[in-house]
Amino acid sequence: MIRRVLPHGMGRGLLTRRPGTRRGGFSLDWDGKVSEIKKKIKSILPGRSCDLLQDTSHLPPEHSDVVIVGGGVLGLSVAYWLKKLESRRGAIRVLVVERDHTYSQASTGLSVGGICQQFSLPENIQLSLFSASFLRNVNEYLAVVDAPPLDLRFNPSGYLLLASEKDAAAMESDVKVQRQEGAKVSLMSPDQLRNKFPWINTEGVALASYGMEDEGWFDPWCLLQGLRRKVQSLGVLFCQGEVTRFVSSSQRMLTTDDKAVVLKRIHEVHVKMDRSLEYQPVECAIVINAAGAWSAQIAALAGIGEGPPGTLQGTKLPVEPRKRYVYVWHCPQGPGLETPLVADTSGAYFRREGLGSNYLGGRSPTEQEEPDPANLEVDHDFFQDKVWPHLALRVPAFETLKVQSAWAGYYDYNTFDQNGVVGPHPLVVNMYFATGFSGHGLQQAPGVGRAVAEMVLKGRFQTIDLSPFLFTRFYLGEKIQENNII
Amino acid sequence: MAAPWASLRLVAPVWNGRIRGIHRLGGAVAPEGNQKKKRTILQFLTNYFYDVEALRDYLLQREMYKVHEKNRFRDKEWIRPDKYGHFSQEFWNFCEVPVEAVDASDCDINYEGLDNLLRLKELQSLSLQRCSHVDDWCLSRLYPLADSLQELSLAGCPRVSERGLACLHHLQNLRRLDISDLPAVSNPGLTQILVEEMLPNCEVVGVDWAEGLKSGPEEQPQDTASPVPA
Secondary structure, three states: OOHHHOOHHHOOHHHOOOOOOOOOOOOOOHHHHHHHHHHHHHHHOOOOOOOOOOOOOOOOOOEEEEEEEOOOHHHHHHHHHHHHHOOOOOOOOEEEEEOOOOOOOOOOOOOOOEEOOOOOOHHHHHHHHHHHHHHHOHHHHOOOOOOOOOOOOOEOOOEEEEEOHHHHHHHHHHHHHHHHHOOOEEEEOHHHHHHHOOOOOOOOOOEEEEEOOOOEEOOHHHHHHHHHHHHHHOOOEEEEEEEEEEEEEEEEEEOOOOOEEEEEEEEEEEEEEOOOOOEEEEEEEEEEEOOHHHHHHHHHHOOOOOOOOOOOOOOOOOEEEEEEEEEEEEOOOOOOOOOOEEEOOOOEEEEEEOOOOEEEEEEOOOHHHOOOOOOOOOOHHHHHHHHHHHHHHHOHHHHOOEEEEEEEEEEEEEOOOOOOEEEEOOOEOOEEEEEOOOOOHHHHHHHHHHHHHHHHHHOOOOOOOOHHHOOHHHHHOOOOOOOOOO | OHHHHHHOOOOOOOOOHHHHHHHHHHOOOOOHHHHHHHHHHHHHHHHHOHHHHHHHHHHHHHHHHHHHHHOHHHHOOOOOOOOOOOOOHHHHHHOOOOOOEEEOOOOOOOOOOHHHHHOOOOOOEEEOOOOOOOEHHHHOOOHHHOOOOOEEEOOOOOEOOHHHHHHHHHOOOOOEEEOOOOOOOOOHHHHHHHHHHHOOOOEEEOOOHHHHOOOOHHHHHHHHHOOOOO
16 A cells, blocks of 8 residues: 555665665665564454564664764763763763673773873873863762762872983973973982982983872772763663674765775674674664774774775774783882882883782783783783892882782783774774773773764864874874883 | 061151151251261261150161061961951052961862962961862872971861872971871871871871771680671
8 A cells, every 4th residue: 555655766676675785875665664564563463472572671772873882981981971062962872882791801990090191192191181180070070960979099199100211311302292281290310219219229210200290090990880870871871792793885986086985884783692692783873993902803893904905995903902911919118108100111010009018010011922812811920020020120129029919901902003093984984993092091081082072973173182093094104102101 | 578678768758747857957858869878967866865866766666567567477477367258458468478377277178279379389387177178189289389388287188088198298398297087098097107107207196006906815806707808
């Protein structure tokens, strides 16, 4: 009956759908919808089993404006700012898809939780400064009615970076940039260092930079829970599932130089439920890749990197998981309450933990020593051979210590230049990245979340300009190297 | 003190009629040029006449009184607001004067408000007792006062914890620190010991170091039953 109303010209062409990819354009699919309605009416009639009202509460919704892949601190930060910056309440429907709701392998919960502004790139410094003010006012940003205020347990003890002779000049110029951006950092000579921190052995140290304000460490788990709570109260939907497929459509277009380029647009995200084969296709407008250490897999699903190497189509997302160990030890004669997070010339770092003479720290392995990221097993020999000697050299009191425990976590390591990837992909036009921060993602999450939300909602970065962090730099080969990675 | 003394001039033209009379003895009241000559004449007269000497002393005392009026706070007198919370207009006269002590107890001062206190480069005593918005972040801002601050009181601040107390180690000139009654500090006794170790020249007041300790062997069996959190 309804079919007769359709103009004849539209015919069958529109009504057939190819499996997998759709050619762009608007497909009404009248036939399918009519048959569905007929089925529903038949099942309501008496005598039929009503199996249409199935419980789908565990499934994500069928439509969502933004799907955020990854529910760690970066994904939740993007969700928060999307909701904060939307033009009217309820304008954007956001879905956060997280594979593991216990966050057992997520980088956020396993992080050491430090925040510092001592970077060499102005953008990184601005991100950290904003994050510090976010954390300071966290109970105003993340307030939920009738919920207790968050206690982030922030230790404002600062970071102390030590530089040897060859790095001293770079450290000085970095501190100049940091001061220009508004970070309160002071430079100290070895003598001043010994005066201030008598437990340090300044052998091999030419210069030290000490952050005076807005630097320290906090409880990342508390921030994560606070963000979750707030974001749920703002109306963001959560789903525990894994993204297995993107259904996208391509369009062949010509650039201004008349070169053919294929632009892709993701239409559906297939979310597979935990421990089952059931999946739900979620129709979406924008996908945000905040999957941390596993971002490269998500990018590969969207077809990023499928092409001849050296072209834009063939440029993969260079983020891979790297395992890092953190050890907790007890040293009764160790440095006192004033200890900052000390990052040694060798790359070893440590900080105090609590009141009871416990310290935690570690060291980033060199490229040759990189452990296998297949699991999160801790290698205790690494501490014995590669971490302890450097610690004992720098702080003589650490010659006697006792390791209490240790854990391992992943860095979402950007092998290109160890800085984050933010913003849209040039070819897959509705996938935005917020990943690859190589160990400083937690401390930049509030700023990056805001930047991605601005990019999604307004089309450009408004507060902090993160254009150096776009994906295109991988193709163009423009490295923005960050020197101060711990 | 340079400014008050510079204004202290025995021949300043701020006289009433009667005194002018004296000056007519030594010549017309005129600015700088004749001053040296006038002073020697007055001096000469003072040496010869008891009256002139007494008069000169009286005039000197009046000048000194004016200076003391100007520097009244130097007698360690606190400038307080009246019952409506307003400060008197005379306070504006003390713009140039360095502030030695600030008592901000029970105040709603917060992180941004500390901007105003941190500009006081010669502050010696700061009291932030029972300030409900002073937390660890605020304490991390106090380091610019390190050269002058000798006394700090944080008693009764509900948001200050041992993590904020850790950044007081910049204040090496501190001689007296009051950290009593801090509800957010998890282990007051241990914190007191650690803060004392951190600031060796400072008298840390407020917590009895034995507070966290268990008393006596008779309680031991009870303790082994309930595990002490590590």
